[in-house]
Amino acid sequence: MDTDAFVLAHGATWDRLEHLVKRRRSLTGAEVDELVDLYQRVSTHLSMVRSSAADPVLVGRLSGLVARSRAAVTGAHAPLSSEFIRFWTVSFPLVAYQAWRWWLASAAAFLVVAVVVGAWVAGSPEVQSTIGTPSDVARLVNEDFAAYYSENPAASFAFRVWVNNSWVAAQCIGFAVLLGLPIPYLLFQNAANVGVSGGLMFDAGRGDVFLGLLTPHGLLELTAVFLAAAVGMRLGWSVIAPGDRPRGQVLAERGRAVVSVAVGLVVVLLVSGLIEALVTPSPLPTFVRIAIGVAAEAAFLAYVVHFGRRAARAGETGDVRDAPDVVPTS
Known part of the structure; x- marks a missing residue:
């Protein structure tokens, strides 16, 4: 995989998803649908990057973005007791x-x-x-x-x-x-x-x-x-x-x-x-x-x-x- 080309092709998508995650408490209905769609797309991007042994910095960035997006899409953060257990x-x-x-x-x-x-x-x-x-x-x-x-x-x-x-x-x-x-x-x-x-x-x-x-x-x-x-x-x-x-x-x-x-x-x-x-x-x-x-x-x-x-x-x-x-x- 050409990492630079991949970033150039999808960077705007990642930036848009990050913007929506930051505004997750004030999104419109259409933006919520867009957030879910982008979350699924970026999750696919992450899988592609991991399977191709790409730059670990890029893997880390996408992993963090997908994790924050998943939290916004599927629920609230797990309680501290769950993390402790x-x-x-x-x-x-x-x-x-x-x-x-x-x-x-x-x-x-x-x-x-x-x-x-x-x-x-x-x-x-x-x-x-x-x-x-x-x-x-x-x-x-x-x-x-x-x-x-x-x-x-x-x-x-x-x-x-x-x-x-x-x-x-x-x-x-x-x-x-x-x-x-x-x-x-x-x-x-x-x-x-x-x-x-x-x-x-x-x-x-x-x-x-x-x-x-x-x-x-x-x-x-x-x-x-x-x-x-x-x-x-x-x-x-x-x-x-x-x-x-x-x-x-x-x-x-x-x-x-x-x-x-x-x-x-x-x-x-x-x-x-x-x-x-x-x-x-x-x-x-x-x-x-x-x-x-x-x-x-x-x-x-x-x-x-x-x-x-x-x-x-x-x-x-x-x-x-x-x-x-x-x-x-x-």
Whole structure:
């Protein structure tokens, strides 16, 4: 398709439709009929432009015009509650579900690095000596590691944890603008830190304490970080391999998907922070605390799989641009 010729041929039609949409509250009967006719014609133009992989800027312009026209023709804007429900039952879980390969790969790589670093630290006194003096290491494994979870009031600690975890996830998402290249390094740093702590604790015979304190909140917390890393790297990869669609269109869609995940993870990390502040340092038996963490993780994964798979089977995209923007009228 010759985009310039197409714009020249139909630009006046688009301008007229935009004019009518702006005056939709004061249209005459004839103008209402004209609005409906132009809406149908411009919808056809949009389909033609999309199928021919034309300029993404033109696609965006026509998409917005068609959406506003549809609202004027078929009804009022959907209530905020509908958008809220759609976000949690379609947009967020679908994006998370579609990124499962990147998500799983991030988790596997993190686990491998943490285990390798932990085994290295546990089996090498020379490495431990570079981390700290024997007294420093003893204080860490016998006092500081456990005290970290209980030395501050629960409310302030939960807020600090939430902010810190949100910052890590935000970095993963923000690095998408750099093609996701810094994200593996960020994951490596966090995995190495977990491995160092675990290696020291296991070498001191306190591996049960390490797992008992880390598992309740760590499962959900790390899952959120892996998801943030997954969508960030997936967005970066779309620059390299956009498939058979225009690179700009793919970037726009996955960019909006990243925003959806960022919003959803705010709540997920809040739950993780509350578990870390209220459950991890609690006097509950270790198996109960771990069970709570496992239950939270299982609930989140079940939520993503159930709603994400259902949305995928229904042909949803999860893209906010494709969300219904009107309440149907009879």
